[in-house]
Amino acid sequence: MNAIARAWDSDILYSFRRTPVAVISAVILLALLIGAVLCRWVAPFDPYDLASLNLMDSFQPPAFITDGTAQHLLGTDDQGRDLLSAILYGARLSFTVGFSAVLFAVVVGVSVGLLAGYAGGAVDAALMRLADVQLSFPAILIALLIDGVVSVSLPVAVRDSVQIYVLIFAIGISFWPQFARTVRGSTLVERGKEYVLAAQVIGLSRSRIMLTHILPNVLGPVVVIATLTIGLAIITEATLSYLGVGLPPTQPSVGTLIRVGNDFLYSGEWWIAVFPGVTLLLIVLSINLFGDWLRDAMNPRLR
Amino acid sequence: MLTLILSRLAQAVPVLLVVGLIAFGMFKFVGDPVTIMLGTDYTAQQKVDLIHKLGLDQPFIVQYAKFMWDAVHGDFGVSYRLARPVMDLFVERAPATLELAFCASIFALLIGVPAGVYTGIYRSRPLSRLFMIVSLIGVSLPTFLIGILLILVFSVHLGWLPSFGRGQVVKLGFWTTGFLTSSGLVALVLPSITLGLFQMTLIMRLVRAEMLEVLRSDYVKFARARGISSRAIYFGHALKNTLVPVITIIGLQIGGIIAFSIVTETVFQWPGMGLLFIQSVQVADIPVMAAYLMLISVVFVLINLVVDLLYYAVDPRLRMSRGGKARA
Numbered sequence: 001m002n003a004i005a006r007a008w009d010s011d012i013l014y015s016f017r018r019t020p021v022a023v024i025s026a027v028i029l030l031a032l033l034i035g036a037v038l039c040r041w042v043a044p045f046d047p048y049d050l051a052s053l054n055l056m057d058s059f060q061p062p063a064f065i066t067d068g069t070a071q072h073l074l075g076t077d078d079q080g081r082d083l084l085s086a087i088l089y090g091a092r093l094s095f096t097v098g099f100s101a102v103l104f105a106v107v108v109g110v111s112v113g114l115l116a117g118y119a120g121g122a123v124d125a126a127l128m129r130l131a132d133v134q135l136s137f138p139a140i141l142i143a144l145l146i147d148g149v150v151s152v153s154l155p156v157a158v159r160d161s162v163q164i165y166v167l168i169f170a171i172g173i174s175f176w177p178q179f180a181r182t183v184r185g186s187t188l189v190e191r192g193k194e195y196v197l198a199a200q201v202i203g204l205s206r207s208r209i210m211l212t213h214i215l216p217n218v219l220g221p222v223v224v225i226a227t228l229t230i231g232l233a234i235i236t237e238a239t240l241s242y243l244g245v246g247l248p249p250t251q252p253s254v255g256t257l258i259r260v261g262n263d264f265l266y267s268g269e270w271w272i273a274v275f276p277g278v279t280l281l282l283i284v285l286s287i288n289l290f291g292d293w294l295r296d297a298m299n300p301r302l303r
Numbered sequence: 304m305l306t307l308i309l310s311r312l313a314q315a316v317p318v319l320l321v322v323g324l325i326a327f328g329m330f331k332f333v334g335d336p337v338t339i340m341l342g343t344d345y346t347a348q349q350k351v352d353l354i355h356k357l358g359l360d361q362p363f364i365v366q367y368a369k370f371m372w373d374a375v376h377g378d379f380g381v382s383y384r385l386a387r388p389v390m391d392l393f394v395e396r397a398p399a400t401l402e403l404a405f406c407a408s409i410f411a412l413l414i415g416v417p418a419g420v421y422t423g424i425y426r427s428r429p430l431s432r433l434f435m436i437v438s439l440i441g442v443s444l445p446t447f448l449i450g451i452l453l454i455l456v457f458s459v460h461l462g463w464l465p466s467f468g469r470g471q472v473v474k475l476g477f478w479t480t481g482f483l484t485s486s487g488l489v490a491l492v493l494p495s496i497t498l499g500l501f502q503m504t505l506i507m508r509l510v511r512a513e514m515l516e517v518l519r520s521d522y523v524k525f526a527r528a529r530g531i532s533s534r535a536i537y538f539g540h541a542l543k544n545t546l547v548p549v550i551t552i553i554g555l556q557i558g559g560i561i562a563f564s565i566v567t568e569t570v571f572q573w574p575g576m577g578l579l580f581i582q583s584v585q586v587a588d589i590p591v592m593a594a595y596l597m598l599i600s601v602v603f604v605l606i607n608l609v610v611d612l613l614y615y616a617v618d619p620r621l622r623m624s625r626g627g628k629a630r631a
Binding site: 129133136138140149151153162235243248265274277284287 | 455464558566599
């Protein structure tokens, strides 16, 4: 039996095929991801290309209501930017920030968790105390405070261009404790098992045992939490951008687009805020549904 | 009990000192208040005078000690943006935030707990499914988007409810309240729903999960076998035992409500502390940011203390094993 057939028959893919919610959310997510990654080719216009902007095109309603044109499927914003293109480019930024922030949180959290769980003693106590303290504050507040403090301390000239890294750092830092706690718990279990004892007996270094022996065995739950955290990270990014401390209007994420659209709610141009909002909802909802399925599928007790 | 309180307080002190250091560090290294306050047109002498007046020419340690000493006494200096004492600004805006948080919590509890009990008991009824769908959307929709959609439907389209501000407020001493006028009450509706929806779905899901767990337990089976009425089982036996985690979550969610009040207040231009903070971040108004940082950490330390104590009071098992971890 070749590898593809074996994978197709595996428990997890069997469960995937049997769960319509998982399939649908995965398809939506994949479509959005592809659209966002390939936005340069998929999007009808380049929203960053100032030459293609025409103020005469501003506030065009979406194609399916009267006065709309087929040229701008979802209408245009206040500067005549094609909304569909802006959303695709914005979704790419949202995904980028979401994935990078979670990656950052995973690296920090897994390292801390491994170290705390394997070293034990005072190191463990200190690191977990730190995680406890941080967990007692909501993640979004931590991200907002870090983002606010860091961005006001940067010189105005570079603020916009490095804002995306500040965001990734701020959001990543706010999510590491969950990973650290989970990994620490599983490391404590693994540490007592025979294969670790065997590795210790043959004299392997501590870092080697942690990284090549324990790490692969504690990553399972991390995958599940990471999936669900990506949804949270994207929401956090959108919220910060909406509040005006995230990505700047020159580099609009989905959240920034909603912030811009918010100003035109009362004058009837609802689509400028609503379509980015629906996109955000679709992204987060499909990530959450997919993550829920993944959590159940990877929990052997529920099989 | 006393040792628990003392150990929690002992943990709180370093946290507050570090937060204080960050807050002070912002003063020292971030932005330049002098140029912000002077604008573009000033003489060298004006600049020197202002630096001296703000105490920016003293050594680091002196400034830090002075900062902490003043902070403990509720003095956070003068806002760069509004040129008024920061503490006055917070006192003025606290009622708006607290009333909003209060209404949001009441909304979350009054809908969340009954909905959780209902969906826990009748798992497959259509109404339960509807609740679960609403809760899934509530979890996935960011707070600010909920607010925008509510404004779009109820303010812009239907024109039923106001979309910004507190409406008419009544002054009671230093407290301003929106509870006593009809425009104040109406103005509270949309922000409270926006702020409370996430907490509501959380409470509902938690109560539901706990109910499902408890209803499967032996003592409920025995209670049924004894012929006790369903109502007594659900509310007397089952609900009571679901309350331990619910209390913790609600306690911790007060923190969440404070955090998300920043978002809700921005959406609805609600004149509370969160809006003040966001406006301060945008213009680097350090004294207000520092004060908010300090205040919010004190609030969170207190919330966590109260939650731990409540846990201790509600769950007798924790009293047996002294100093047990008070976290689920």
